[in-house]
Amino acid sequence: MYTYEALPVAEWFRRNRELAGFQNPARALYQTVRELVENSLDATETHGILPTIYIKLTVEDEAKSWVSVYIEDNGIGIPGNEIPNVFGRVFYSSKYKIKQHRGVFGLGLKMVVLYAQNTTNRPVAVRSAKVKSKSIYEYQIMIDTNNNSPIVLYSREYPNKYEWHGTAIKVYLEGNWHNAKKRIEEYLKRTAIIAPYAEIIFKGPDMELWLKRRTTKLPPAPKEGLPHPRSIDVDTFKQMAVENVGKTLLEFLVENFDRVGDSIARAFLEWAGFNPKTKVTALTQEEVAKLVERMRQYDKWMRPSSDWLSPVGPELLEIGTKAILGAEVVFATSRKPESYGGHPFVVEVAVAWGGEIPPSDKPILLRYANKIPLLYDEGADVARKIVDEFNWQNYKIKFPAPLAVIVHLCSTKVPYASAGKEAIAEVVEIEKEIKLGIRDAAKKLRLYLSRKEREMEMLKKYTSLAKYVDEVSYNLSIVSGIDREKLSKSLHELIEKKLGITVEELVKHTLAQESESYLKI
Numbered sequence: 001m002y003t004y005e006a007l008p009v010a011e012w013f014r015r016n017r018e019l020a021g022f023q024n025p026a027r028a029l030y031q032t033v034r035e036l037v038e039n040s041l042d043a044t045e046t047h048g049i050l051p052t053i054y055i056k057l058t059v060e061d062e063a064k065s066w067v068s069v070y071i072e073d074n075g076i077g078i079p080g081n082e083i084p085n086v087f088g089r090v091f092y093s094s095k096y097k098i099k100q101h102r103g104v105f106g107l108g109l110k111m112v113v114l115y116a117q118n119t120t121n122r123p124v125a126v127r128s129a130k131v132k133s134k135s136i137y138e139y140q141i142m143i144d145t146n147n148n149s150p151i152v153l154y155s156r157e158y159p160n161k162y163e164w165h166g167t168a169i170k171v172y173l174e175g176n177w178h179n180a181k182k183r184i185e186e187y188l189k190r191t192a193i194i195a196p197y198a199e200i201i202f203k204g205p206d207m208e209l210w211l212k213r214r215t216t217k218l219p220p221a222p223k224e225g226l227p228h229p230r231s232i233d234v235d236t237f238k239q240m241a242v243e244n245v246g247k248t249l250l251e252f253l254v255e256n257f258d259r260v261g262d263s264i265a266r267a268f269l270e271w272a273g274f275n276p277k278t279k280v281t282a283l284t285q286e287e288v289a290k291l292v293e294r295m296r297q298y299d300k301w302m303r304p305s306s307d308w309l310s311p312v313g314p315e316l317l318e319i320g321t322k323a324i325l326g327a328e329v330v331f332a333t334s335r336k337p338e339s340y341g342g343h344p345f346v347v348e349v350a351v352a353w354g355g356e357i358p359p360s361d362k363p364i365l366l367r368y369a370n371k372i373p374l375l376y377d378e379g380a381d382v383a384r385k386i387v388d389e390f391n392w393q394n395y396k397i398k399f400p401a402p403l404a405v406i407v408h409l410c411s412t413k414v415p416y417a418s419a420g421k422e423a424i425a426e427v428v429e430i431e432k433e434i435k436l437g438i439r440d441a442a443k444k445l446r447l448y449l450s451r452k453e454r455e456m457e458m459l460k461k462y463t464s465l466a467k468y469v470d471e472v473s474y475n476l477s478i479v480s481g482i483d484r485e486k487l488s489k490s491l492h493e494l495i496e497k498k499l500g501i502t503v504e505e506l507v508k509h510t511l512a513q514e515s516e517s518y519l520k521i
């Protein structure tokens with residue numbers, strides 16, 4: 001005899017926490033920090049606030065591996081009445097919008113709370129105030145997994161005397177600090193590369209990081225978008241139709257979709273065999289299916305708008321990469337917006353060379369999706385494949401070389417290779433852009449390396465010629481009676497003229513020569 005039952009959603013996630021990255025105490029601790037930091041960044045930079053994030057991690061009970069994580073940000077805060085649901089209801093989010101942000105599922109915080117209560121049976125503690133809020137709200141919350149709802153154990157509201165805004169969270173969980181330490185450090189540093197406008201302070205048991213703000217420039221905030229007609233599915237279409245009772249197909253398309261104007265909509269409907277005056281709610285099931293299929297097939301839609309995206313831009317990428325990797329030189333590029341399946345995306349690439357980057361047999365790869373550093377599953381990522389197949393020889397690079405490649409994909413829908421959200425899947429359009437991005441940046445690096453190589457040769461030539469200047473000017477001055485210093489100066493000038501560069505410039509350009517041996521000469 002079978003018995004059937006429905007598993008409540010929160011209970012399902014409690015049982016399958018490994019799918020969200022909470023499979024063991026080390027990974028869970030890393031994931032906790034990551035989810036909290038990402039929420040803090042979303043609550044600040046996407047709203048025009050320069051992020052300041054403070055994190056304190058404490059080993060509370062060594063024997064039981066209990067750790068606490070405290071995080072505080074200066075973000076927009078959470079409305080008092082929303083706090084219980086935001087922390088205690090799986091799939092509750094303010095980010096179910098067509099717009100680039102780090103959060104996507106409305107799950108991260110809840111996984112943290114579920115994992116914490118499961119391992120230590122302690123609630124999450126929250127303090128939050130919205131910008132300009134008269135009150136500060138405090139809560140202690142657990143999750144009732146059978147009902148997917150919050151259990152509020154404690155709450156209070158008190159005056160916000162100092163106009164504080166932001167969110168502070170404390171959780172107790174089972175965590176393995178020793179094993180998570182390196183990953184957390186790596187994660188925070190990589191975050192500082194892609195978000196050099198953030199100030200991140202981390203205090204752990206035996207590790208302190210102060211990642212300073214390197215610039216006060218924020219990337220332009222993304223706007224909230226409309227779906228592109230090519231990205232639509234039948235269910236979404238039906239939901240939208242219900243919200244547009246009384247509208248004709250023509251009105252429906254023009255008002256609800258990205259970059260669909262009157263003439264494009266008319267042309268499409270004619271091509272698809274639909275009357276523009278038909279009411280959208282009058283379509284039969286079959287007609288909806290056919291229309292949606294046609295919308296996905298039509299190849300004359302405008303390319304999706306990229307206003308919903310928030311790429312970092314080459315300038316910020318160069319600042320962050322140079323500061324954190326300590327590279328001799330960084331070249332970055334932001335490709336023009338492209339799209340796949342109706343989703344806009346932008347690929348950004350930076351190549352960093354020399355300085356403190358250790359030489360290795362293949363490029364060090366730093367991957368990002370919507371400004372989130374991806375640390376796991378590198379082998380499954382399309383960017384790794386492309387970087388490995390790239391013909392670096394053509395760009396004057398011979399391995400081992402001190403080379404790091406940064407690949408950033410921004411999209412309203414990142415095609416992750418798995419539910420763990422750690423690798424980007426192979427999508428032809430994206431693959432192409434990554435390749436072109438690497439090529440753009442590598443070209444600039446090649447130019448730099450060639451110039452450096454040339455200057456090195458000139459310096460060598462100069463040195464070998466300059467050796468004779470003293471002797472020649474000495475003898476010449478005896479013969480001609482002209483002042484020796486004068487002669488020596490003219491001879492130096494002669495050599496400089498011949499080389500086409502002053503000695504001063506030569507020396508300046510070739511100061512950083514440690515990476516010379518990696519040049520393909």
Ligand code: ADP
Nearest residue numbers: 039043086093094103104105106107108109167
């Ligand atoms: P997601 O980030 O995918 O939306 P989460 O469960 O991580 O899902 O967060 C749920 C919601 O809680 C977010 O959409 C956001 O509105 C709110 N939130 C979480 N953390 C913060 C924070 N630090 N500041 C402001 N709002 C927050």
Ligand code: MG
Nearest residue numbers: 039103108109
């Ligand atoms: Mg989140």
